[in-house]
Amino acid sequence: MSESNEITLPLFSLLADVRITAQHGPADVSVRALTLNSRQAAPGFVFFALRGAATDGHQFIAKAVEQGASVVVCEDLPATLSPGTAYVQVPDSAEAMAHMAAAFYGHPSRSLQLIGVTGTNGKTTCATLLHKLLRELGYHTGLLSTVQNQIDELVIPATHTTPDAIRLNELLARMVEAGCTHACMEVSSHAVVQHRTTALRFAGGIFTNLTHDHLDYHGTFDNYLKAKKGFFDQLPKTAFALSNADDKRGMVMLQNTPARRETYSLRSAATFRAKLIENAVHGLHLEVDGHDTQFRLIGVFNAYNLLAVYGAAVLLGEEPLEVLTVLSGLLSAPGRFEPVVSEKSRVTGIVDYAHTPDALENVLQTIADIRQPSQQVITVVGCGGNRDGAKRPIMAGLACQGSDRVVLTSDNPRFEDPNDILQQMQAGVKVQDLAKVLTIPDRREAIKTAVALAGPGDIVLVAGKGHETYQEIKGVKTDFDDKKVLTDMFDLLGK
Ligand SMILES: CC(=O)N[C@H]1[C@@H](OP(=O)(O)OP(=O)(O)OC[C@H]2O[C@@H](n3ccc(=O)[nH]c3=O)[C@H](O)[C@@H]2O)O[C@H](CO)[C@@H](O)[C@@H]1O[C@H](C)C(=O)N[C@@H](C)C(=O)N[C@H](CCC(=O)O)C(=O)O
Ligand SMILES: Nc1ncnc2c1ncn2[C@@H]1O[C@H](COP(=O)(O)OP(=O)(O)OP(=O)(O)O)[C@@H](O)[C@H]1O
């Protein structure tokens, strides 16, 4: 729902870019807000009937009209039309909503240098780093990310990685109003399929990588790839499309884009090149486009994130050396390879948002790269409920492969039985690894056990929830913060 009470616009002014099948009812309607939820509909509102994953918004048209909605945008008209209501029939309600939301909020993306980041992993890291970088370079900048939304330093809580088209345009309009010249945002695959970003004008797009995730939603890997590629296909000619040349799908992403094609790579010829000199516990040492630079982020995967952000900033017209100087001082996004160290026992906790096989593998590889041979690695990991089930055994297998001990536990079980999820994870544990695995459904107990198992100097990786400060069980979110639980357990166990 719109939070603004000030704007009132004639319906026709919102329809310029909308494909319309038919229009019924009054034409001279004033619109003061947009909603996709019938429960929020009221006089002056446009209600969009969307076909969702769980239910069909068309079922709630009567309810929205009963509550006073002035306009209904739908794909199928209801059998009876209410005389005082305007009905706009369209081939795709989500697409219509994207165009109408952009128009309602005055096309805020056109007043910003808007950069979108897509890919399986690294979106939050890249969008957050670019936001921090642009801030340090002196720009007023907005951020839309999984962790939080921001207008400069003002934090606005996020519910989605990419908000719905109404909320998204409303947030961009607030950024413009606050004087922002730039905005960085994550573009999830769900967002592309649901047209959340359809009517936005991007100045640039970044592709990080594509690996296994969200097959529950997209059905096949090919559909998942098409969703990500759809973002690049929709970029305007004026934008840049910056892709990871080292990723198997990096070039496919650029295949049909009208945007200017640019690449980054650690291994081959590309617009932006980096060479890995050292990946150490104190940070990465890279040579970027010939400039020797030390960074505070750890892990080869972060070399890719840093290079992508560097490339995007240079494509936005920033001075390469100045960009590198600022980037070298930045820390990562919250909950991404974040250390929680016990001074007493020198046990190092690492909280990381690795919730996909590739992310988990990368994080464990990073730990392997920087650990001393004497340090044991104990991994606590689970998989979210009501999400891609195929990744569960794979992630358990990878945890075993990269750790000395593994505690399988719950992530956000949502509406699934945690024991079912854990059974599916256990299926990925090889017989020879069984002895190193414990299964403890209660996440707090699991972290406690991992800390108890840790000897002086050992590493406890707590993966999957990163910055999240809740655990979602049967629709209820209760406070849960991996970082805090780790600290509590260090105290409780005198470590
Ligand atoms: C699977 C998915 O993407 N779901 C999103 C989708 O909901 P849905 O399709 O399930 O909606 P639905 O419940 O079937 O309802 C259909 C329509 O009927 C409407 N309705 C329903 C009931 C009613 O009484 N009245 C009414 O009007 C609903 O408002 C909706 O418009 O549209 C909703 C409105 O935009 C989103 O809030 C919702 O996100 C859910 C909560 C979600 O968990 N989404 C995740 C998977 C997601 O989007 N994740 C990506 C990041 C993924 C990643 O890359 O890691 C993200 O961008 O956040
Ligand atoms: N470039 C990368 N390649 C592979 N793994 C990465 C990369 N960057 C980060 N990761 C891993 O993936 C995890 C998630 O990173 P990040 O939050 O930046 O990704 P995301 O794409 O925003 O994820 P989400 O889709 O959940 O929003 C990190 O905690 C880290 O383990």
Ligand SMILES: N[C@H](CCC[C@H](N)C(=O)O)C(=O)O
């Ligand atoms: N954006 C991802 C986040 C997953 C985080 C993990 N902790 C989980 O709950 O599965 C999703 O909605 O699938």
Ligand SMILES: [Mg+2]
């Ligand atoms: Mg994210």
